[in-house]
Every structure is written in structure tokens, then in C-alpha cells.
Amino acid sequence: MRKVILSGMLCCALTATFTIDAVAANSALVSPDRRISVALFIDAHDQAQYQISHDRQPVLLASGLGLALSDRQFLNNIRSIKPSDITEINEHYQLYSGKQSQVDYSANQQQFVLTNDKMQQLEITFRVSNDGVAFRYRALEDKRIDKQSPKPVSVVEEYTRFNLPQQSRAWLQPIAEAQTGWEHTNPSYEEHYQMDIPVDQPSTSPAGWVFPALFKIGNKTDNTWMAITEAGVTANDHASRLQARSPKGEYAIGLPMAAEVFTGKALLSHDTLPLQTPWRVIAIGSLATIADSTLGTDLAEPSAMDTRFIKPGIASWSWGLLKDDATVYSVQQQFIDHAADMHWQYTLIDADWDQKIGDDKLKQLVDYAAGKNVGIWVWYNSSGAWNTTKYSPKSRLLTAETRQQEFAKLHNLGVKGVKIDFFAGDGQSMMAYYHDILNDAAKYELLVNFHGTTLPRGLSRTYPNLLSAEAVKGFEMITFFQEAADKEASHSAMLPFTRNLFDPMDFTPTTFNDIPNIKRKTTNAFELALPILFVSGIQHIVETPAGMKTVPTFVKSVMQQLPTHWDESRFIAGYPSKLAVFARRAGDTWFVAGINGEAEAKTITLDLSFLQTMGGNIEMIVSDGERGFQTHKVVLSAKTEIKLQGNDGFIIRITPKS
Incomplete structure (x- = not known):
């Protein structure tokens, strides 16, 4: 194998068998704590390859790099690699809809x-931080030619590979084929996960697997995990996924399908040179390291937005349980009263409000809500010709002119945010549409929630007015399909490690009562834990005013005091699809929330010793049967025991003494 080892100013070609240990100490790019190491080389086929180790053990075997553009390609024709000096990256930024509010990122x-x-x-x-690796491509100008007549170029194919050790296991979500599903609305990232599968098992969909993709590396005794995603997707880029097939555990970057575009516009990334791709992001470490990582936003573009109008919050929402018939003036007024009673910040008025309520009555609702310190969000249909949905307002956001007219009207009415649904997928023109909407919404001080959508990929850092996005098989699917209700517990216990790992997620959680035509499989304590466990800049609670009257006062009090954002989060215990326990802090108050993703009862032992010194009042809520609640005494220690039923949950709240 022909090898080029690269670090600092070292660049040499040798004939040798490449091993990562041979270069990790002296010639590879390493993380600040020196536990993660990346080495680059040219193989015998003249292709650039990279390899990653963690604690000197390989986590990615030799994996291909390369890119093909419309007028040039970099694959099996690499003649040399020249490295730069190593520099330190240190950034600080704020998140309004993340698992922590203040983030520090350091990397080499x-x-x-x-x-x-x-x-x-x-x-x-390449950037290497203590929790992972990221890299991106930049096709440079050919000064002999490109400066004379600059022209746009487009991406044709990306040759990036992720070659995992074959004993590794995977937790992956298939991506639905474009133009399938209800009213041709796929893909919308709303499938169940394939859990703990071999890394060579193909996707059930030819479209591939979505990001983030989660892996346990090596054999059963190893405790190294990996999550792969992307960040920094600009308006000129398409979004990617993993290809459907991964022979011998080698995954490849996949492209969006042809139909995933704004009608008549571009599918793949294009720009004039230099053309830059999004970051390929690989979180690496223990499950706790993965769960606490912020790499998915660390690599996103910083925000240049005036953020004074951005206020995360909790929202009442009629459609979750009452569906289309509830989008009328009288019911929305009840849900505004409900939000006020619950001390929540918002009420969402869903689809067809323009027909069933209208602008004049909407203004009355906005003013009524403002008198109760409640803000109003309204729903929009994003789509043009790419699907056959009928819900309205529709087609008003398709051009800059009509979109800005609509947003100006909403701003003048006093509306605070827009929920926008039914996008077409991951093509470049569709990604540009997301960026255009977010930019225009910011001009009119509107908050945004995308539904029927792609994974945000760090966009909530770039556009802090993006408080949330769906891209999940959420609660609405539980109201439609018994299979989704049957899998709610295991699916929910997957999400903090995958979909909700880096980006805000609008699951729309929590009901304490019956769902029409569906048999619920989770306890009420499980449901109480979800709005704490799931991270979203706007959390839509589906329980109705009537339903909230059935819960004990101490449960209602927790729901009334749900934090609108988190300052700090810590993984406590868990395993994807089986158990998820996290601690989150808002101001001086800590919550510990956990759910059992399995149908079998279990006793868990948690290390909560870091909370012992907090003092204050400690309140624990657990189940009393399937639908009941009880408060329970708990001692915070390194060995706090909690008993859970199947599909059960709990919360602990630690508040400072008044």
C-alpha cells in the first residue's frame, strides 16, 4: 500500500502496511485530549483515505475520500497531498433550542x-475535538483556467466512505422514497428505526438511511459509540444521507432522489469555484459522550441574526387530539385560555385557519391571546406542485414577493410564529427554500417550526428563529396507527440518541388520557417525562383543557412550570430503545427524566451524586398503576434506585428553597 502520512509539514510517501497505531502518536491529527486520532494517506489505487482511532483502537478503518464535480473529479487520480500547519479552533455560541444554552467548542x-x-x-x-471528527471538501480554483472565465460547477458524486469494523452494530432509520405516502408527501423522516442490526444489513428503502446514524463499534464488550451526521448545509447545497447498502460495514454518502426538489429547480449542490461542501460530522466516544455532544451545531454556520425577538416556549395545540374540526374560533379561544391557565407562552392554530377563521377573526384571537400573555402561531402549507396536499394556506410562500407579503401581514396582525409543513425533501433547491423562509421570517420577527421536513442539520444555530422541526415519527402517528402506539416506548427511548441528538425535535408529546380508536401502551408517568426528555425550542403539548383537569394538582404544577429552554444537560443512564435518563437544568432548577423503552419492569440504579449539593426541594413523580401518579421520596446518591413498570417513566425535580 502506498502511504502518505500527513501532519504539520510532514508529507512523505512510503511502501508499508498502514496501521493506525504506527502514526497516531507522532503524525496524525489528534484531539485536544489526544484520545481521538485521524490519519490520511493515499492508497495503492491513488485514492485519498482516512482512518480514525479512539484510545488507540480503530473506530473507522481505511475509508475513502473524494469528490466529483461537473468539470473535474478527485478519486483514483490523487498525486499528492500537502498539509497545512495545525491550528486551534475555539468558539463560543448561544443556543435557544438546544440541550444547553451556552456552548464552547474546541478542536484542532x-x-x-x-x-x-x-x-x-x-x-x-479536518477538525478533531474531544467528542469527534468533522471534515469538509473545498474544490479550489484552477488559476490557469478558472480565473479567466469563472463558471458554475455542480456536485456529481461524493466518494466519502465510513468503513466500520464488521462486528459493529447499527441503529438506523430508513428514509422513505420520494413521492410515496399520503398525498405524495415523502420523504419526511418519519419512519421507525431499525435497532441493533448488523452493519452490513441494507435499508428497507432504496433511498437509504437518514442522519444521524448511530453505531456501537466493535464487539459486545466494547463501549465506543459513533454517530454520523452532517452540518453547515448552505442554500447552495443539497442534504445527504447514507446509501442503502453497506457491504462489509462500509457506508457511503448518498444523494437525494430526483423528485426532492422545488419544482423545476436544481437537485445537487452548485456554485462557482471555490465550491465548499457541508461538514461530515462523526461523534465518537462513550454513549455519554455521544449523548452530551453538541457537534451537530458546533459545525453549523454562526448566526448573524438580531435575536431580541426570539422567545422559546410551551404551546397549547388543539389539532393533536381533536384534529381538523377543532380549527374554529371558539375552540381556539378555549386553547388560548388553556395556555394562559397553564402559564404557557403560545397557542398554535393549525391547518385551514384561513378558511375556517380568516384574517379578521385571527386578529381578534391574537388580541385576545395578547391580553392573556399568550402568543399565536399559525400553520402554512409550503408546497407547490411537489405534492397533492389540499390544506391551506397553500402556495403563499413559494416566491420571495408573496412570502414577504404574507409574513408582513402576520407581523402586523401580531402573530409570533409560523409552522410550515409538507416540504419535498433534500434537493439543493429545497434546502435553498428553507434558508429563504428563515431569512424572510427573521425580517418580520417570526419564529419558525418546520413540519413534513428534513433534519435541521444545525440550522437552529445559524437561524435561531428556527425553534423546532418535526422530522420524526411523532405523536400524530400514534393517533393514526396502533403500530406506532405499540412502539411508542422503544421509539421514544431511541430519539435522544438519534433524531434529537443535536437538533430540536417537535414530537408534540404528552397526553394523560385516551386517544380515540387507539390503545395506549405507555403510563402517564412516561408521558410526563417526555417534554423534559425531548428537546425543542417550542414544545407543543397535546393534552386538551378537559384532559388536563383529570390530573393531580402536583402533576399540573409540573406542567405549568415546564422550562422553555435548557441551560445544561447530562446523560445519566440508558441504552438506545431500552432506557433513556437525562438530567437537565433551567436556571437553578434541575429535572431528571427517564423512560423505560421496554415492556418489562426493571429497577435502575442511577448516579445522582452531583445533585446532592444542590439543596432545595426534591420532588419525585412516578406511576401509580398505568394511569395514576404518586409522589415518592427519593435520596439523591451515587446509587439511587428507581423501580419502573414496563413502558413507564419518572421525573425528579430539584428546586432551590425559597
Whole structure:
């Protein structure tokens, strides 16, 4: 194997068998704590490859790098790699809809310039932090040609591979084929996960697997995990996924399907040179390291937005349980009263409000709500010709002119936010549509929640007015399908480790009563834990005013005091689909929330010793049968025991003494 080892100014070619331990100490790019190491080399087929180790054990075997553009390609024709000096990256930023509000990101960075057989150049930037690795491509100008007549180029294919050890296991969500499903609305990232499967098992969909993709590396005794996603998707980029097939555990970057576009517009990334791709993001470490990581937003573009109008919150919402017939003036007024009674910040008025309520009556609702310190969100249909949905307002957001007219009207009415539904997928023109909506919404101080949508991929850092996005098989599916209700517990226990790992998620949780035509499989304590466990800048609670009257006062009090954002979060215990326990802090108040994703009862032992010094009042709520609640004494220690029924949950709240 022909090898080029790269670090600092070292660049040499040798004939040898490549092993990661041989280069990790002296020649690889390492994390600040030196536990993660990345090495680059050129293989015998003249292709650039990279390899990653964690604690000197391989977590990614030799994996391909490369990119093909419309007028050049970098695959089996790499002649040299030139490294830059290593630089330190230190950034601080704020999140309004994340698992922590203040984030510090530190990494070591190095650029590598690959030259092909035509003397064209591709720069690859690698960053290695204590919780993972990220890299992206930048096709450089050919100064002999490109400066004379600059022209747009487009991505044709990406050759990035992720070659996992074959004993590894995977937790992955298939992505639905474009233009399938109800009213041709797929893909919308709303499938159940395939859990604990071999890494060579193909997707059930030819469209592939969505990000984030979660893996346990090596054999059963190893405790190293990996989550793969992407970030920094600009308006010029398409969004990616993993291809459906992964022979011998080698995953490849996949492209969106042809139909995933704004009608008549582009599918794949394009720009004038230099053309830059999104970041490929690989979180690495223990399950706790993965669960606490913020890499998915660390690599997103910083915000340049005036954020004074951004206020996360909790919302009442009629459609979750009452559906279309409830979108009328009288019912929405009841849900405004409900939000006020619950001390929540918002009420969402869903689809067809323009027909069933209208602008004039909407203004009356906005003013009525404002008198109760409640803000109003309204629903919009994003779609043009790419699906056959009928819900309205529809087609008003398709052009900059009509979109800005609509947003100006909403701003003048006093509306605070828009929920926008039914996007077409991951093509470049559709990603540009997301960016255009977020930019225009910010001009009119509107908050945004995307539904029927793609994974946000860190967009909530770039556009803090994006408080949440669906991209999950959420509560509405439980109201439609018994299978979704049957899988609610295991599916929910997957989400903090996958879909909700880096990006806000609008699951729309929590009901304490019956769901029409559906047999619920979770306890009420499970439901109480969800709005604490799931992270979203706007949390839509589906329980109705009538339903909330059935719960004990101490449960209602918790729901009335749900935090609108989190300052800090910590993984406590869990395993994907089986158990999820997290501690989250808002101001001086800590919550510990946990759910059992399995149908069997279990006793869990938690290390809550870090909360012992907090003092204050400690309140624990657990189940009393399937639908009841009880408060329970708990001692916070390194070995706090909690008994859970099957599909059960609990919360602990620690508040400072008044």
C-alpha cells in the first residue's frame, strides 16, 4: 500500500502496511485530549483515505475520500497531498433550542490540499475535538483556467466512505422514497428505526438511511459509540444521507432522489469555484459522550441574526387530539385560555385557519391571546406542485414577493410564529427554500417550526428563529396507527440518541388520557417525562383543557412550570430503545427524566451524586398503576434506585428553597 502520512509539514510517501497505531502518536491529527486520532494517506489505487482511532483502537478503518464535480473529479487520480500547519479552533455560541444554552467548542484543525493528475486541487479541512471528527471538501480554483472565465460547477458524486469494523452494530432509520405516502408527501423522516442490526444489513428503502446514524463499534464488550451526521448545509447545497447498502460495514454518502426538489429547480449542490461542501460530522466516544455532544451545531454556520425577538416556549395545540374540526374560533379561544391557565407562552392554530377563521377573526384571537400573555402561531402549507396536499394556506410562500407579503401581514396582525409543513425533501433547491423562509421570517420577527421536513442539520444555530422541526415519527402517528402506539416506548427511548441528538425535535408529546380508536401502551408517568426528555425550542403539548383537569394538582404544577429552554444537560443512564435518563437544568432548577423503552419492569440504579449539593426541594413523580401518579421520596446518591413498570417513566425535580 502506498502511504502518505500527513501532519504539520510532514508529507512523505512510503511502501508499508498502514496501521493506525504506527502514526497516531507522532503524525496524525489528534484531539485536544489526544484520545481521538485521524490519519490520511493515499492508497495503492491513488485514492485519498482516512482512518480514525479512539484510545488507540480503530473506530473507522481505511475509508475513502473524494469528490466529483461537473468539470473535474478527485478519486483514483490523487498525486499528492500537502498539509497545512495545525491550528486551534475555539468558539463560543448561544443556543435557544438546544440541550444547553451556552456552548464552547474546541478542536484542532488542519487543511490538506489534494492534487489530481490534471493539477486541479481539492482542499479537505479536518477538525478533531474531544467528542469527534468533522471534515469538509473545498474544490479550489484552477488559476490557469478558472480565473479567466469563472463558471458554475455542480456536485456529481461524493466518494466519502465510513468503513466500520464488521462486528459493529447499527441503529438506523430508513428514509422513505420520494413521492410515496399520503398525498405524495415523502420523504419526511418519519419512519421507525431499525435497532441493533448488523452493519452490513441494507435499508428497507432504496433511498437509504437518514442522519444521524448511530453505531456501537466493535464487539459486545466494547463501549465506543459513533454517530454520523452532517452540518453547515448552505442554500447552495443539497442534504445527504447514507446509501442503502453497506457491504462489509462500509457506508457511503448518498444523494437525494430526483423528485426532492422545488419544482423545476436544481437537485445537487452548485456554485462557482471555490465550491465548499457541508461538514461530515462523526461523534465518537462513550454513549455519554455521544449523548452530551453538541457537534451537530458546533459545525453549523454562526448566526448573524438580531435575536431580541426570539422567545422559546410551551404551546397549547388543539389539532393533536381533536384534529381538523377543532380549527374554529371558539375552540381556539378555549386553547388560548388553556395556555394562559397553564402559564404557557403560545397557542398554535393549525391547518385551514384561513378558511375556517380568516384574517379578521385571527386578529381578534391574537388580541385576545395578547391580553392573556399568550402568543399565536399559525400553520402554512409550503408546497407547490411537489405534492397533492389540499390544506391551506397553500402556495403563499413559494416566491420571495408573496412570502414577504404574507409574513408582513402576520407581523402586523401580531402573530409570533409560523409552522410550515409538507416540504419535498433534500434537493439543493429545497434546502435553498428553507434558508429563504428563515431569512424572510427573521425580517418580520417570526419564529419558525418546520413540519413534513428534513433534519435541521444545525440550522437552529445559524437561524435561531428556527425553534423546532418535526422530522420524526411523532405523536400524530400514534393517533393514526396502533403500530406506532405499540412502539411508542422503544421509539421514544431511541430519539435522544438519534433524531434529537443535536437538533430540536417537535414530537408534540404528552397526553394523560385516551386517544380515540387507539390503545395506549405507555403510563402517564412516561408521558410526563417526555417534554423534559425531548428537546425543542417550542414544545407543543397535546393534552386538551378537559384532559388536563383529570390530573393531580402536583402533576399540573409540573406542567405549568415546564422550562422553555435548557441551560445544561447530562446523560445519566440508558441504552438506545431500552432506557433513556437525562438530567437537565433551567436556571437553578434541575429535572431528571427517564423512560423505560421496554415492556418489562426493571429497577435502575442511577448516579445522582452531583445533585446532592444542590439543596432545595426534591420532588419525585412516578406511576401509580398505568394511569395514576404518586409522589415518592427519593435520596439523591451515587446509587439511587428507581423501580419502573414496563413502558413507564419518572421525573425528579430539584428546586432551590425559597
